[in-house]
Amino acid sequence: xxxxxxxxxxxxxxxxxxxxxxxxxxxxxxxxxxxxxxxxxxxxxxxxxxxxxxxxxxxxxxxxxxxxxxxxxxxxxxxxxxxxxxxxxxxxxxxxxxxxxxxxxxxxxxxxxxxxxxxxxxxxxxxxxxxxxxxxxxxxxxxxxxxxxxxxxxxxxxxxxxxxxxxxxxxxxxxxxxxxxxxxxxxxxxxxxxxxxxxxxxxxxxxxxxxxxxxxxxxxxxxxxxxxxxxxxxxxxxxxxxxxxxxxxxxxxxxxxxxxxxxxxxxxxxxxxxxxxxxxxxxxxxxxxxxxxxxxxxxxxxxxxxxxxxxxxxxxxxx
Numbered sequence: 001x002x003x004x005x006x007x008x009x010x011x012x013x014x015x016x017x018x019x020x021x022x023x024x025x026x027x028x029x030x031x032x033x034x035x036x037x038x039x040x041x042x043x044x045x046x047x048x049x050x051x052x053x054x055x056x057x058x059x060x061x062x063x064x065x066x067x068x069x070x071x072x073x074x075x076x077x078x079x080x081x082x083x084x085x086x087x088x089x090x091x092x093x094x095x096x097x098x099x100x101x102x103x104x105x106x107x108x109x110x111x112x113x114x115x116x117x118x119x120x121x122x123x124x125x126x127x128x129x130x131x132x133x134x135x136x137x138x139x140x141x142x143x144x145x146x147x148x149x150x151x152x153x154x155x156x157x158x159x160x161x162x163x164x165x166x167x168x169x170x171x172x173x174x175x176x177x178x179x180x181x182x183x184x185x186x187x188x189x190x191x192x193x194x195x196x197x198x199x200x201x202x203x204x205x206x207x208x209x210x211x212x213x214x215x216x217x218x219x220x221x222x223x224x225x226x227x228x229x230x231x232x233x234x235x236x237x238x239x240x241x242x243x244x245x246x247x248x249x250x251x252x253x254x255x256x257x258x259x260x261x262x263x264x265x266x267x268x269x270x271x272x273x274x275x276x277x278x279x280x281x282x283x284x285x286x287x288x289x290x291x292x293x294x295x296x297x298x299x300x301x302x303x304x305x306x307x308x309x310x311x312x313x314x315x316x317x318x319x
Contacts, residue, residue: 057287064281074288075280084289086264087272088296094177094252094268098184103237105185106192107230111222114200125197128192140185140254147179147255162282170256173265179267184253188244192237199233200226229307238308242301246293249274269293 062072078084111126112118130140143203146154147169158257169175203226227234249270253260260266261275269289279288 014196030162037170038179042100053287053290056283057291059287060284062281063283070284075292077285078288078292083264083267084269084272086132087267087269090177090266091246091248091268092269094181094184094248095242096180098188098248099241099245101187102185102192103234103241105239106189106196109189109193109226110196110200111226113197118234125194128193131187131189136250136254139183140250140257140312143179143183143255147175147182168299176266180248180251180255181305183255184245188241192241195233195237196230199230203229235254235305235308238304241300242304243297246297246300269296 022244023117056067058070058072059076060068107113108127113128118124148156149168149170150156151160153166153169154168160164169176169179184318207225207229208221211225216224218225237266247270252268253272256263256266261279265276268294273286273293276282278291278317292296
């Protein structure tokens with residue numbers, strides 16, 4: 001081959017490669033530019049506060065004076081405070097009382113809302129989801145009337161019909177916990193129901209038809225078909241509900257009003273954190289509480305996900 005022609009061909013190949021590389025580089029740059037706003041916003045309002053909070057957990061700061069390094073003193077103050085452990089106890093108790101029933105009833109409600117013979121399905125689905133989108137101001141008004149300490153309140157009136165004594169819902173230890181737990185259940189059960197309903201509707205009808213032909217009743221279909229197929233949705237709701245239960249804040253503060261931060265029986269971890277930061281101006285101990293809360297959320301979420309991950313798993317050894 002003529003050397004001149006060979007050089008021409010080589011140059012053409014190099015030009016094509018450069019064009020290809022430049023086009024690929026442009027596509028890569030444009031792709032990064034498209035997703036850049038999300039990462040920039042996340043870094044500013046998400047990542048930076050988290051890193052600053054971790055840094056602040058080892059500092060002593062009231063928001064105005066210069067920071068001073070405190071080491072682990074903030075964690076010692078929090079972990080030796082009886083009120084903190086009371087808040088942990090309250091959070092776990094109200095979390096279990098308000099979260100566990102909504103997961104169970106969410107599956108039951110979703111199963112009932114998916115029945116073929118049920119009329120006005122859309123009406124019931126919208127109705128059960130309404131509490132989730134209801135304003136917290138409206139929720140406060142509703143539950144302040146339902147669970148008033150007065151004997152003539154609606155709940156106490158129902159209890160009197162059953163021959164039971166009235167309960168001081170807003171001032172007693174367990175009355176407050178029960179009222180707040182019912183508020184949490186009422187507000188979030190519809191959210192979990194809709195998720196479970198979407199999961200049930202994604203299950204092929206062929207499985208139920210085959211099970212019916214084989215003689216399986218409704219309970220057996222629920223146990224061996226619905227529950228195993230709902231496993232990803234159950235794991236999701238258990239995880240989100242665990243995180244939400246440990247971050248309980250709105251319901252106690254709305255129910256108790258101005259006395260929320262002076263009442264030990266309803267103090268939650270996030271309320272304890274908020275009190276330190278914005279009532280006592282102790283941002284160091286508040287940040288230390290946030291770090292401890294992060295550890296607790298990680299531990300409890302991992303435990304719950306591990307327990308729910310066994311749903312639908314086949315047993316071995318003839319069990």
